[in-house]
Amino acid sequence: MDIYFDCGSGISGDMTLAAFVDLGVPVEWLRQELARLPLDGFDIQESVVSRNGIRAKKIDVIDIHGDGDDGHAHGRHYAAIRSLIGGSPLPERVKQIALAAFEKLAKAEAAVHGVPLEKVHFHEVGGVDAIVDIVGAALCVAHLKVGKIAASAVPLGSGHVTCRHGVLPVPAPATVGILKGVPVYGTNVDCELVTPTGAAILTTLATEFGPMPAMTMEKTGYGAGTREIAAMPNLLRLISGRFQTAGAADGHADLMMETCIDDMTPEIWGHVMERLFEAGARDVYFVPVHMKKNRPGILLCVLCDKAQREALAACILSETTSIGVRYYPVERIMLARRPVTVKTAFGPVQAKAVTLPNGTTRIAPEYEACRKISLERKVSILEIYRATADGPVV
Structure with missing residues (x-):
């Protein structure tokens, strides 16, 4: 199955885990698989809650030790977490996903605090709950045999949040670092909508961001956050089904980028086409046009994936004499x-x-x-x- 992450109220680790459970992952199976980690003194608790009238699942990680850190009151270093997950008997795909998510967290923290990657010391995300959330999400992806994952743009909260480093702005610096390259938008909600753990899980799993792709929907899972937010239902919605692909005569959304040029020597056009293909263009072609003052010119047309927009725009604006590029969505019908x-x-x-x-x-x-x-x-x-x-x- 394919899955679309609808992050209308943000995302956190526990919301992700709860949404997967609501989508069909048995919580008892999840508990048994998580028990294979070399962690002691935790359990996961499932409950059904309502957010603005919408029924949802909620998952709480219960710390039996009561200190929030599985006996590690000061968190864990990145190397310790990597060893803990990598040395576990979990399936390789599960370990790869979990390790990739923690690597994103470590790189973001290293950049924020100005320390080498290997010396990153986690506090909030080093506790048992974050490890369970990340590894649990990876287990859910493997259990459901998920193929492709796409996600919506991500809303960001405002205000401040208190952590072991003190009072930090929302979104937290690590969250901002992890979400680089991901479409986001601001809100007036005075709380943290996206946690570093949620951002790491999302950016590890999702391969594209934007509106829901053409798909055949099958099931929906709702995962609840802890807070009650008056402005919106504090839920993460996962929609499973099948994305339409190029394997049949299906519509495929792309961007068309264009610019008209009348002041560039013809010798350069071949070079421009080569550079655009190197930058990820799906197709490039030139159309003769007559521009203002009846000047003969060339309409440069570049078909590309949405994710390549910035790279191709930079290529056009640096390799040609154009001073601007327009773009618009287009759809294709592709044969298998x-x-x-x-x-x-x-x-x-x-x-x-x-x-x-x-x-x-x-x-x-x-x-x-x-x-x-x-x-x-x-x-x-x-x-x-x-x-x-x-x-x-x-």
Whole structure:
């Protein structure tokens, strides 16, 4: 299944764990798996609560020691947490996710406090509850066999929060560091909506951020935060289902970036195209246009994924004479395709097998493969194209 994180009220570690449980992860199974960690004196407690009339699950990590740190009253160093998780008998995928999340936390803390990564000492996130939240989230992802994860833009609270370092602004400095590159927006809610642990889990799991992608929804899970917030239901919503992909003739959202240029030497255009492809463009093309004062010019069109917008805009503005770029969302309909090798009289040739809307398959030869054979054999590239289109797939 695929999952969309709807973070309308922010995200924390316990909200994430609760939402996964509400989505279908058995809490008893989760308790048994977490018991494999070399941690003593904790338990997890499940309850059902209501937030603004919406039923949700809540998960509390119970510290039997009563000091909040599993006997580690002063937290743990990053190296200790890494050893604790890495040396556990948990599945490799679970350990990889959990270690990646803690690495994000460690890097953010190292930057904030100006210390080397290995010397980062966790306080709030070094306790048993944060370890359980992060490892528990990784266990849930593995249990549900989650494929892709996307997330909404993240709302940030305001005001101040008190921690062992003293009074800090909201969002906390570590949270800000972890959320770099993630779309966020401010609110007037006077509390912490996103914790460092929640930010680390989210940025480790989600591969894209923005509006809900085209998907077939199946189930919804609600995870409640501890606070009652008058302005909004303090809930994290997980929506599971299947994202539409390029594996069928489905819509795929992208951006089109454009700019018109009439004062650049033609010699540079080839270089610009190469740099744009290197920067992640899906497609680049030039269209002749007539601009103001009837000047002939070129309309530069760049198709790209939303995540590549900033990099490609920087490339356009530094590699051309343009002083501005416009962009807008576009949608594509893409046919299913897969790489194949075709047997021909010229040897094996790489191609794509494209499935048409009526279910039939068309072979599309790969240009570079055909060009290489053409130069080596001194044969017309058209002959190689024809032989590949009509040949049997190996």
